């Protein structure tokens with residue numbers, strides 16, 4: 001793949017700089033239209049439009065190429081993306097595990113790289129569970145869960161109005177409307193007002209989920225499960241996350257016991273995104 005794109009760029013980018021071309025990039029979408037999101041190294045900045053065009057020449061279904069121009073930032077966890085070539089309308093339908101997700105990566109968080117994590121969570125769920133997904137974005141967790149488990153109900157809470165709008169569409173698109181309730185708002189305000197407790201609570205906001213543990217703990221039924229995401233150093237992945245959950249549980253006279261821990265992805269060379277699972281008694 002890279003070689004073909006590289007081939008397109010021979011004679012366009014000087015040979016000594018072609019080595020800097022990244023070997024992979026993200027593609028969101030499907031055969032009927034997709035968006036490529038690329039990271040252009042500094043050495044190739046002046047050739048970014050030609051790189052984007054080469055991608056579109058090789059991947060005929062790529063309707064737009066976006067270049068990352070910042071890290072993720074802010075509450076909505078978005079990043080700045082520059083349109084390098086193609087259609088300015090960057091909304092696509094992405095397919096994953098038998099589900100379809102309408103999204104525009106310019107206005108909502110969505111990571112194709114986390115599909116394995118969604119499958120891992122799905123494999124833990126049992127029949128008739130009532131589940132809360134905090135920080136639910138465009139709805140990948142709630143939809144994947146409800147689609148795979150026909151007896152399960154899910155409540156999804158998201159702050160970004162665009163992400164919430166897509167979550168509502170995605171619930172409809174995947175025909176799980178009866179069992180998934182997407183709510184717009186800050187989990188701190190929305191969740192306590194729901195007046196219910198859950199068998200399982202997901203907190204997929206590695207940057208800052210710990211600040212909402214005081215909201216999450218009382219929402220877990222005694223004996224229920226909390227999936228807590230956190231950023232951690234490579235050399236000690238789970239200690240801090242476990243301490244935070246344990247202390248938050250103790251504040252409510254509850255006890256946390258830890259049943260699993262996984263490294264979800266690498267965030268930067270020494271920091272990774274982890275998930276720990278805790279049973280809250």
Ligand SMILES: C[S@@+](CC[C@H](N)C(=O)[O-])C[C@H]1O[C@@H](n2cnc3c(N)ncnc32)[C@H](O)[C@@H]1O
Nearest residue numbers: 075076109110135136137158159160186187204
């Ligand atoms: C890392 S993204 C994950 C989104 C989604 N779960 C996914 O996997 O694609 C975190 C999401 O939390 C949302 N968020 C941040 N603070 C929030 C809050 N206080 N209440 C509700 N949602 C929040 C952001 O807007 C963002 O969509």
